[in-house]
Each structure stands twice: as C-alpha cells, then as structure tokens.
Amino acid sequence: MIKVNLAGVHNKKKAVKAATKVAGPSSGSPILAILIVVGFVGYGYWWHSSLSSQSENLSTEIQTLEGRRAALEAVIKQDVIYETRKKMLESRVKIIESLQKNHVSPVLAMDQLAEAVERTQYVWLSTLEQKEAVLSMAGTGTSLNAIADFYTNLNATGYFKNVDLGPAQESNGNFTFSIKCEFAPPRNPTAPVAPVAPIPTPSVGGN
Numbered sequence: 001m002i003k004v005n006l007a008g009v010h011n012k013k014k015a016v017k018a019a020t021k022v023a024g025p026s027s028g029s030p031i032l033a034i035l036i037v038v039g040f041v042g043y044g045y046w047w048h049s050s051l052s053s054q055s056e057n058l059s060t061e062i063q064t065l066e067g068r069r070a071a072l073e074a075v076i077k078q079d080v081i082y083e084t085r086k087k088m089l090e091s092r093v094k095i096i097e098s099l100q101k102n103h104v105s106p107v108l109a110m111d112q113l114a115e116a117v118e119r120t121q122y123v124w125l126s127t128l129e130q131k132e133a134v135l136s137m138a139g140t141g142t143s144l145n146a147i148a149d150f151y152t153n154l155n156a157t158g159y160f161k162n163v164d165l166g167p168a169q170e171s172n173g174n175f176t177f178s179i180k181c182e183f184a185p186p187r188n189p190t191a192p193v194a195p196v197a198p199i200p201t202p203s204v205g206g207n
Helices: 006-026 029-101 106-119 144-156
Strands: 123-131 134-141 160-165 169-171 174-183
Touching: 106 123, 106 134, 106 144, 106 160, 123 144, 134 144, 144 160, 144 174
Parallel strands: none
Antiparallel strands: 123 134, 134 174, 160 174, 169 174
C-alpha cells in the first residue's frame, strides 16, 4: 500500500511562496540606491548654485564698496588741497595784517629789500621767507666783501633792524649766506637814519 505525504508538499509550497515574498524587496534595492544618489547629486548642485550666487552677490557688493571708497578718497584729497590753500592764504593775510598794524605796506617791504640788493654788486638772493615782520633770506655773493656791502645797504635803508648775518659757506668760488632781520620802518621817514651798526666781517663756516 502506497502512502503519499501531502503535508510535505503543502509545506514546500509555503516555503516557495515565502521565498518569493522575501526575494521581492531585494529587486527594489537598486532603484532606492539610484534615488539616494540622485538626491545627493541634486542637493550638491543646489548647494553649489547657492554658494555661486552668494559669491556673485559678495563680489558685486565689494565692487560697490570699492567705488564708494574711491569716491571718498577723491573727496578727501580735495579737502586736503583746499585746507593747504586755505592755510597759505591765511598765512599771507596774517603777514599783511601784521605789516598793516605797523602802518607798512608789504609792497614797501619788498621795495626796500630790492633797493638794498640793487645797491650791492655781485650779490643776489635765492630764497626769501616772511613770518609776520621777520624776514629770513638766503643768497649768494661773489666775495665776502660783497656780502658785507649788502649788510650795510640793508641797514642803510632805515627799514630793517636787528639784522643778523650768518656764517658764509664757500661753494664753487662763490659764497652762500643767510640773513635774518626785522622789517620796522621809521616812525618819521623824513628823519635822518640812525648810524648803522659796525659791519660784521662775514665768517666762512665749515661744511
């Protein structure tokens, strides 16, 4: 008598079905992996685009700020030039006001100085600075005697006092010198000029 184990067949069918069910999800794994990769790529592209956009915005802002800085620097330079010119004009005004307080015209001071130079042979001035009523000048003479003559003629005008003659420096056969004096016109221009102080002998200074 032959016996058939139907229970075993039934169990095999269940095992086949279970295997089929388990194998089902494994077929979807590549799709999930692709989706994850695509997601990362999309996020990376978005992140890169965001950084590029921020970089462009920053570059534009930097250019704008650089333009503003250049404009401000130009304004500052103009202010510096204006302040320099303003100080020069104020200095000139102070000189003129100082001379006017002494009832003297600045033109008169220059005229008297020019007259002293013209009376002296072989002497000429190279620089002249004026601070209020004090004149500081430098020049060149062909000899020490010529410089001494200029000192004498400067005093003889009657418009300069406290004449201070500095040491002369020999240069290429000539002598450079400096003189500092105060422009002080006589109260009565018609009065005789006071005796001139003894003429100092110009000394030759060392280098």
